[in-house]
Amino acid sequence: MESRGGSTNLHPISSRRRRIRLHGRPRRARSLPSRFREPVAVEAIPYILPPLQIQLPDTWRLWKPAVLHCPPVTSLPCWRPCPNYGPRETKFRLCDTRSLDDKFSFPLKGYNNWEIESMPDKVLAKIITDWHRSPVLSFRPDTRNVISRIAPDLVAKWGPAVCQAEADIMWIIGEKWRVKTHIPEVHRVLRDEVTGYLIIIMDYVRGSNLVDIWHCISPERRHRLTKAIVKLICVMQTNEARYPGPAGITPMRALVHRDYPVPLCMNGTDYDRYMNVLLSVANCYRPEGMRTKGFMRTYRGKFVLANMNLDPSSFIVDRKNNIWIVGWANGGFYPPESELAMVERLMPSRFADLTREILKNILHDRLQRQHLRLIASMIDGDPLEKKGGGFYHHLE
Template sequence: MDAANLPDCWKAKTDPSAMDPNTAFPLEGRDILNIPQAELISAAETAPTLHDLQNNRVSRITRDLVIKSHSYTLPSEANAMKLVAEKTSIRIPKVHRSFFVSQTHGLYKSRGYIVMDYIDGLSLDKCWEILPQSIRDDIIEQVADMIAQLQSLQLPTPGPLGGGPSQGNWFTPYGAGPFTGPLDLENFFNQRLEMAKSFSRVSKSIPPFDLANSKFALTHLDIAPRNLVLDSGGKVWLIDWANSGAYPPMLEIATLVVERERCKDFYEPLLQRVTRDQDAVEQFMSGQTVQEIPAFDHITRIETWATTRSLSPPNNTD
């Protein structure tokens, strides 16, 4: 499904011993709250890996815990997960610890860490094809409910929770922001829209964005079979909150539309069960056509944030 046609260098690697509960995991039996950061960092680098893709690692440090680490594992990811755990019934890994090791030479040499529960199950990209239709239907209902709950969580300030650069396919390969408010985010999307029009990638009739009075909801922005884990009881867990933040609700739906071709029999029924403003979705998708083009002023912003945190606006919920 998701990774079938990717070259090997773009496919995540897994150490088979990470899936074996009989493996001697390095921090088994330890009090995770009192382990020094340096020891956690070492375990992140040496423990059996559940996921290893271009320096983005999820390592299993005990039978029940994993540690995620990457330069783009930012504090906002743990913030979003904690908010979801507090305000919704969405099943996600519990966050036990998180920290960010910042370097003076910017984000790309910094690294974030999140210690969270290990979810025992199969990601949907590994089992969807063999599931009976009744179980597929139940999964779709569970995921649609997740989206509805997320969209009920409204926040006043756009961007990742607690500040920082925005990540994912709606921005650039390097991210974008931090955004200082709705008008700053609106300006970014309008710049991308105008660029898409100038390259004749979209219709010139698409109207500009107007986010001055927009509502911002908590969005995951990577709801995909690879990030949905089915446990032995038939319950679905949503993992990998790296791209999450407060954005216009239709940005979440546009993400599903963009991914639809990867697995139509997952996305099509899901899209039928969510609220969709087609005009807003198409408006967001127009800017995605130039996603591969860097926004160099935002690279500077990101580096400034990583070294000084001077562009981190507060982001609170009711």
């Protein structure tokens, strides 16, 4: 194009070259000095896990749709320690506070129980063991067991100490007896192929652990909760069986010494014989003046339902002040004195009033309870009963 001042080149490339020759090459934004950049706060960067979509196997035809959708995660884990667990209140558990928020985007939110029960084990185990998406409701470092909340109304318990006997006894309770309204309902049991851990999916109980609220409630409410716990244990002991041990053909876990294997299936006479062996061993560790006299005669032709691990952490108080019992790994059918002996052994000293009411209001054989408590102390490595929260001489 011609002009009066000469020729003008309007080609874009030539124009860019002319600007570079006159003014220099422009610098990129990332090469600017730090004083020209606006600082970005770390808190302003959201922690987001994208939505997860898992394709179900082509051979799986029992559930539609064929893709499992998990919502995104927009919040960081926030761990809170919960102390004062165990007989001496020296243990603790960890809790991710996201698991207490009903508005959190749980991975299986929106799926009903039938759909969750129909999912493949491998897919379901992958979601449950991902603690970024399934927040941890409780983690016990002593047992390494984990309780993850996977839906607004469901939790999954998994870990090295989770056993089939716990699911079996909870299934039996949920089918027959009056105590089923105080036990979480079990929906499914599966095994993780990666870790080999057993996973139990059960109902989520909205409430507080008795350990966490006992020190901050009024004496009147403590009395009401104590009466409710005593009544619940009495109802449990109305359920009877002819043979001792856990439900199903599984090894006994309560009051068992590792150096003295217990037979797989026993009747009442065999159980008394095994308990007398443990009582003799326990007396050998004690001075002559502290040895107990007599024999175990627990066989009455019946055994009652027992949790065999009742401590304050076993009780959940819901929003209506109802008592729920959790942790049935050692549960089964045992003599009535066995449950009371374990309560006396495991309850911390600040729960002495609760222990006193349980021992006073439930009929039992006092001498047999002392024998079983001695056996439990010997199994825990404390034959002289110097440790633990259950050695209450003032209760005798």
